[in-house]
Amino acid sequence: MSNSDKYPVLMRLMHWIVGLLILGIIGAGWYMVGLDDSVSYKYDIYHWHKSFGVLIIFLLFARLVIRWASKVPKLPDSIPAYQRKLGTLVHWLLYLFMFLVPVSGYMMSDAGGRDVPLFNLVMPSFLEKNPELAGRLHDMHVIIPYVLLGIVVLHTLGAIKHRFFDKPEHDVLRRML
Ligand code: HEM
Numbered sequence: 001m002s003n004s005d006k007y008p009v010l011m012r013l014m015h016w017i018v019g020l021l022i023l024g025i026i027g028a029g030w031y032m033v034g035l036d037d038s039v040s041y042k043y044d045i046y047h048w049h050k051s052f053g054v055l056i057i058f059l060l061f062a063r064l065v066i067r068w069a070s071k072v073p074k075l076p077d078s079i080p081a082y083q084r085k086l087g088t089l090v091h092w093l094l095y096l097f098m099f100l101v102p103v104s105g106y107m108m109s110d111a112g113g114r115d116v117p118l119f120n121l122v123m124p125s126f127l128e129k130n131p132e133l134a135g136r137l138h139d140m141h142v143i144i145p146y147v148l149l150g151i152v153v154l155h156t157l158g159a160i161k162h163r164f165f166d167k168p169e170h171d172v173l174r175r176m177l
């Protein structure tokens with residue numbers, strides 16, 4: 001595999017930084033909702049969860065611009081077409097959920113009448129206070145991060161399959177490292 005088959009370095013950096021951030025945000029979300037209200041730092045975690053979550057929205061746009069401006073390496077033709085299609089489908093599902101998950105969190109807080117933080121900044125409000133809408137967005141936001149996690153697991157299993165249980169030239173992980 002030649003170097004030109006690798007993803008451009010900016011895309012590789014984005015991939016691993018955003019990936020770690022998302023896993024951290026999911027872990028923090030899962031942890032913070034289980035904390036008792038008496039725990040002094042509970043809402044500090046909410047603050048960081050929301051701030052990094054909003055950051056993901058900006059990083060997603062930056063990432064898509066970088067992708068659009070970059071040369072994305074073609075998958076080896078020898079990988080069966082259905083596997084190439086499946087991989088591409090999973091990638092676009094990942095992008096879709098990287099949008100839906102933080103936006104549902106943002107809109108949930110906004111419709112709940114709460115300020116949406118970006119570290120020490122306050123993000124603009126787009127919605128009138130609407131507890132019913134906030135409730136529905138809450139129902140959504142407590143499920144879809146775990147759907148995203150499930151897609152990440154499939155995605156990771158795909159990378160492992162091609163690295164360890166496939167021909168060496170099908171090792172797509174090398175393109176992302
Ligand atoms: C990539 C971004 C994000 C991910 C992966 C994510 C993930 C999660 C997860 C896994 C939970 C726990 C759900 C549960 O088990 O009940 C959660 C809860 C929560 N998230 Fe997010 N989130 C993200 C972005 C945001 C944003 C941008 C906001 C608001 C600005 C937000 C606000 C909240 C709130 C308030 C809760 C707690 C809900 C409750 O107390 O029941 N999240 N999030």
Ligand code: HEM
Pocket residue numbers: 015018019020022023067072075087091092094095098152155156159160172173174175176
């Ligand atoms: C939250 C975690 C992750 C997210 C959101 C994510 C998302 C993505 C996305 C959207 C792409 C498509 C890049 C493009 O636009 O072409 C991609 C590619 C890739 N990811 Fe991930 N990823 C995550 C974690 C991982 C992990 C843990 C591994 C491996 C152990 C991995 C391995 C790869 C590889 C090898 C590619 C390139 C596939 C190819 O050559 O076409 N990713 N990832």
